Amino acid sequence: MINVSNLSVRLGGRPVIHGVFLEALPGALTAIVGPNGSGKTTTLKAISGELSPSSGAIRINGRDLSGLKPWELALMRGVLPQSTVISFPFTVREVVRLGLAAGANADPAAHDRVTAEALEAVDLAGFAGRFYQELSGGEQQRVQLARVLCQISDPVIDGEPRYLLLDEPVSSLDIRHQLGIMQLARKFCERGGGVVAVMHDLNLTAMFADHMVMMKAGKVRANGAPREVLTDETMEAVFGCRMQVGVAPSPHVPFVLPQTASL
């Protein structure tokens, strides 16, 4: 379990998040949502160990984050950042395999299989020989996810669950791949791992998340199952925008919901 208690983070002397409590259980997909600048990414960065808290504590599987070395953390959680620019001519295969070196996958005989499976999982089979720099933004995002999947290829090792921390994993993807990646995250949870994802698309979040954390101005405003969090009141309070949850527009306005996809 990832346990965040009373977390505050300051960036450049300015408090960005304060007093955040959050629990991410193994086997569950926890989504952090909220308006721009509400502290979602900062919270995720603190959980990844990239930013140190100014106060409060973060524990992963009962161990305090501040006492863990980078390589120990790398075995417990993988992190997908919003975007990754590379200025050297790496092939897709080379980028993905960088994740292997970071993970617990000691058996070199399995490396080719794990690499191939990770690329398959993000629908990039056959892209191994392409150059990373020549791919589109969405494809690059999926290559990075494959790299993270190589680092954390088993959701559970020795009975200890492991975690994927995803910062807007589907932001630059088309709808089919959005669904594909969210399903991938779901499957990771079903196999015993935990996922914490910063999300923008509320419909997609409602469809896939077990637990939703809604943030505003550096604080958690609502917390619970999507059904409990997504209400007319919280939408207006958090996003400053009067909206109705669960109401279809008038019949002549077309709308498409991810929930209707047959996969």
Add this chain to the structure above:
Amino acid sequence: MPRSEAVDRGMRLTAFAADIRNEWRAGNRSRLARLVIVVLIAVAVATFVGSIMTGAADASLANVWRWLVGGADQGLSIRDRIIILDIRLPRAVLGLLVGASLAVSGVVMQGLFRNPLADPGLVGVSSGASLGAVLLIVLGTAAFGPLFALFGFYALPVAAFVGGLVTTLLLYRIATRGGQTSIATLLLAGIALGALTGAITGILVFRADDKQLRDLTFWGLGSLAGANWTKILAAAPIILASLAVTPFLARGLNAITLGEAVAFHMGIPVQRLKNIAIVSVAAATGASVAVSGGIGFVGIVVPHLLRLVIGPDHRYLLPASALLGGTLLILADMIARTIVSPAELPIGIVTAFIGAPFFLWILLRGRSNMGL
């Protein structure tokens, strides 16, 4: 060799080539990279021997070999012995060391700053190092007496190392914020630091006597002409130590190409990696500058060429760059000392003639990928 055996060998070779081509298509360049390293070792050895055999004067390597194994007439071969063992051999050894050091410094610095244009020569680390060396030469024992007493003939490389280290740290502070390096800031800061060190060197020129003035000119252009065993003894331990560290940086440098944050996510102790990388670049550049002056472009041309062929994986890029850098510098030195023979050009002129157009070509080819 029986015919069938020859055919057999030919088929195996074809199959091997097909294997490598298929792996390349699948994005796997590791076997190709190992093959390239083996070829580079052979080329380096051949170039090294070739450079010992060529020069303005005739000298027979065979005679020297016979002298070494103790068989030949000692009187006959003494001239050859001096030409080869005291002039050409140290020069080739120094070329190999300095070339390897410049190329590897380029790779490490480019990895650290995540940009293929970050070269110690271009961004002012070499100017910083040469300022350290120039200060020592001109102000000499008066100002640096304790340094000489402490380090003996290592004083010059140490002074250059300090100059290079200060410059690298300054550059890092100026160009990198929150783990992101602005390559434009880096190159512009390099220009500013180059101008500053140039100005300080200019002031020192007024204080310099004739001999010091000649030395100063030498720092500006770079040359292997003064190679001798004392210089090698002063530079080799520092250069070899910095080179020996780099294999341990390879995995970290690979990870850091994805960004400092991602490297941390992948379990790399980023701050320690950066500290080691900066010190090793400053030491290797400082020692090279101390013995051969400012030789430009090796650190940018060699890694770039190799990345095109074997890719940017530092596990292979570092050793391959060391080999190709050493080889190219020996070749450039052969050109420098034979093209206007019996006089010779400073080697920095040769590397600039080859390197500057190449640099422009890199810019034309990949501007969008350089973050410019």
